[in-house]
Amino acid sequence: MSCNNTDFCVSSTGTATQAFTSALQYILAAQCLITEELPPNSEVKDSDEFNFIIVGGGSAGLVVANRLTEHEKWTVLLLEAGNDPPAESYIPQFNGGLFGSTYDWQYQTVATGFTNNANLNGTVHWPRGKMLGGSSSMNGMIYFKGHSHDYQNWYNSGNKEWHPERVRKYFKKAESLQDQNLLKDPEIRDNYGHDGPLIINTFNSTLRVFTNKILKSFEEIGINPVKDLNTANLVGSGIFRSTAFNGKRGSTVATYLTQLQNRKNFKLLKNALVTKILLNDRLEAYGVKVVVNGTTLKLLASLEVILSAGTINTPQLLMLSGVGPKDHLESRNITCKVNLPGVGQSLQDHLIIPVPIFGNETTLPYEGYRPLDTLRYLINRTGPLAQNSFTDIVAFFSKNKNATRPEFQTHVQIFNRNSSRGLAYFSSIYKPTIVESFLEQNRNYTLFLFLFNLLHPESTGNISLNSKNPNDHPLIYANYFADSTDLEATAEGIKVLTKLVNTTYFKSINGFLSRYDWPVCNNFELDSTDYWKCISVNMVLTIFHPVGTSKMGLNSNDSVVDSRLRVHKIKKLRVIDASVMPTITSGNTNGPTIMIAELGSDLIKEDNSG
Numbered sequence: 059m060s061c062n063n064t065d066f067c068v069s070s071t072g073t074a075t076q077a078f079t080s081a082l083q084y085i086l087a088a089q090c091l092i093t094e095e096l097p098p099n100s101e102v103k104d105s106d107e108f109n110f111i112i113v114g115g116g117s118a119g120l121v122v123a124n125r126l127t128e129h130e131k132w133t134v135l136l137l138e139a140g141n142d143p144p145a146e147s148y149i150p151q152f153n154g155g156l157f158g159s160t161y162d163w164q165y166q167t168v169a170t171g172f173t174n175n176a177n178l179n180g181t182v183h184w185p186r187g188k189m190l191g192g193s194s195s196m197n198g199m200i201y202f203k204g205h206s207h208d209y210q211n212w213y214n215s216g217n218k219e220w221h222p223e224r225v226r227k228y229f230k231k232a233e234s235l236q237d238q239n240l241l242k243d244p245e246i247r248d249n250y251g252h253d254g255p256l257i258i259n260t261f262n263s264t265l266r267v268f269t270n271k272i273l274k275s276f277e278e279i280g281i282n283p284v285k286d287l288n289t290a291n292l293v294g295s296g297i298f299r300s301t302a303f304n305g306k307r308g309s310t311v312a313t314y315l316t317q318l319q320n321r322k323n324f325k326l327l328k329n330a331l332v333t334k335i336l337l338n339d340r341l342e343a344y345g346v347k348v349v350v351n352g353t354t355l356k357l358l359a360s361l362e363v364i365l366s367a368g369t370i371n372t373p374q375l376l377m378l379s380g381v382g383p384k385d386h387l388e389s390r391n392i393t394c395k396v397n398l399p400g401v402g403q404s405l406q407d408h409l410i411i412p413v414p415i416f417g418n419e420t421t422l423p424y425e426g427y428r429p430l431d432t433l434r435y436l437i438n439r440t441g442p443l444a445q446n447s448f449t450d451i452v453a454f455f456s457k458n459k460n461a462t463r464p465e466f467q468t469h470v471q472i473f474n475r476n477s478s479r480g481l482a483y484f485s486s487i488y489k490p491t492i493v494e495s496f497l498e499q500n501r502n503y504t505l506f507l508f509l510f511n512l513l514h515p516e517s518t519g520n521i522s523l524n525s526k527n528p529n530d531h532p533l534i535y536a537n538y539f540a541d542s543t544d545l546e547a548t549a550e551g552i553k554v555l556t557k558l559v560n561t562t563y564f565k566s567i568n569g570f571l572s573r574y575d576w577p578v579c580n581n582f583e584l585d586s587t588d589y590w591k592c593i594s595v596n597m598v599l600t601i602f603h604p605v606g607t608s609k610m611g612l613n614s615n616d617s618v619v620d621s622r623l624r625v626h627k628i629k630k631l632r633v634i635d636a637s638v639m640p641t642i643t644s645g646n647t648n649g650p651t652i653m654i655a656e657l658g659s660d661l662i663k664e665d666n667s668g
């Protein structure tokens with residue numbers, strides 16, 4: 059249908075046609091308001107010098123860029139391998155829509171044969187954002203700050219900058235809590251910051267009736283609902299806070315970058331893949347080699363180079379630059395400039411096991427969104443598109459009900475009967491027999507999929523180079539369940555969760571646990587410890603929280619940066635991103651990464667204020 063008035067399918071004297079045309083124009087214009095207008099590439103020439111060069115404009119990198127450019131005399135260049143985020147990044151419902159696209163680095167773990175035999179290719183997809191905002195531009199927008207004990211552990215192992223009280227101050231510096239209901243509660247109000255760039259809010263879920271029923275079920279099995287899990291130090295269940303506002307994602311682009319983009323001392327290059335850190339004979343970092351739209355440039359930093367390329371790319375870049383385990387570098391024909399055995403090691407991640415409870419729930423709303431929902435979103439940013447694609451509740455729990463630091467977490471996904479989404483989810487990950495087990499039950503029943511997660515794994519993995527080519531994906535060994543205590547804990551934790559089938563709500567919908575058809579597990583009794591061990595090993599996935607590959611610590615034999623985030627044995631080089639975590643935090647890692655970047659930026663300011 060053309061917008062010329064004569065071509066409309068109704069006869070009109072003109073007034074109606076004009077009204078329809080202007081409505082269509084309004085809608086077309088409204089889509090342009092979804093994305094942010096971001097700065098174009100700065101004019102930068104070969105050998106240009108800046109005070110600071112930041113590699114990677116993700117969750118951490120944009121925070122650092124924002125904080126360093128507050129110092130008007132410093133020039134700061136941010137180099138980002140990706141481009142501006144697309145519309146799908148801003149619309150919360152499409153949070154999974156960037157997987158496998160050019161905005162995703164599309165990493166896969168190495169197939170070892172020990173785990174993941176039920177997964178396609180025996181591997182786990184590890185998406186990572188390749189765009190401004192990095193993974194904060196494609197994540198689930200869940201906001202947790204970790205548990206105070208997590209930071210106490212960091213501090214106790216010698217990282218003196220990271221006392222839980224100091225960490226708390228930097229979370230608050232980042233935050234601006236905007237949920238008006240929660241702000242009325244003095245304890246919650248006090249637990250958050252109010253003037254920071256990072257807007258913290260709550261989704262207005264269209265599934266609230268159902269999520270309330272599930273929260274009630276959690277309560278019946280002893281996981282009590284609380285008003286705000288961050289304030290309750292992650293004990294209990296509840297609605298999570300989200301990094302989204304006005305119906306849109308609040309990535310570090312929408313929060314930190316939009317604030318800083320007009321500062322004259324800020325320079326930006328997108329589509330800029332850094333391939334090497336330049337080190338002189340005194341082992342000082344003095345710049346980087348970067349490929350921008352096919353042209354290689356050497357860019358110089360007079361004060362510091364800061365690596366914020368994330369848990370996979372930061373160690374990759376260190377190793378490509380000759381910093382890492384000597385034997386490994388030599389095996390890839392790279393001259394070792396600094397032998398740091400810890401680079402790429404100590405990898406931790408939150409694994410997930412999808413635990414399926416089916417039930418006869420017939421009153422769920424339409425799954426996904428319809429054209430009217432799209433209109434509603436374009437007009438006032440509400441409805442299903444303004445919330446993420448899974449439910450906004452989680453539970454933290456332990457085997458011991460009195461534990462004050464949780465061992466496990468679960469997210470909850472609901473798939474209607476005959477769910478095309480469910481089918482897409484299972485068939486993009488698992489081999490056909492697993493998909494069949496889902497389809498068989500989902501024909502008649504709604505699926506409540508509990509994404510069980512082990513919060514403090516003992517197993518560690520590692521990242522190594524496949525080759526010295528910077529475009530080659532590094533090798534990711536996730537090593538889930540390499541330590542058998544993780545498998546034991548996972549199976550026990552899942553059995554706490556499966557008690558949900560006996561709660562009032564799930565009984566009312568004849569809820570039942572369903573077996574995955576995976577031959578080697580079929581001899582085990584459903585819901586037995588052995589059954590869950592078998593399923594866990596064969597079907598384990600990630601909830602996308604890799605950390606630790608440039609771990610902070612005192613000893614350069616096993617850690618990469620000191621507690622001021624300076625790379626051991628090298629001057630003027632820091633790492634500020636999720637890779638510096640000495641141990642993984644409880645809960646989702648975006649908030650802690652932003653906190654690290656806030657605190658790390660102040661460390662840079664302190665160390666360069668002379």
Ligand SMILES: Cc1cc2nc3c(=O)[nH]c(=O)nc-3n(C[C@H](O)[C@H](O)[C@H](O)COP(=O)(O)OP(=O)(O)OC[C@H]3O[C@@H](n4cnc5c(N)ncnc54)[C@H](O)[C@@H]3O)c2cc1C
Binds near residue numbers: 189367603637649
């Ligand atoms: C799909 C998904 C869902 C998630 N859901 C949540 C959630 O709901 N809540 C939560 O708290 N956490 C979540 N996380 C985890 C969280 O987003 C990450 O922990 C956090 O974003 C890590 O931040 P970072 O700065 O370390 O890395 P990133 O944000 O990934 O940033 C790294 C940046 O560096 C760039 N880069 C890499 N290499 C180079 C190079 N050589 N040259 C130039 N640039 C480079 C990348 O393109 C990227 O922009 C999720 C993650 C993913 C991937």
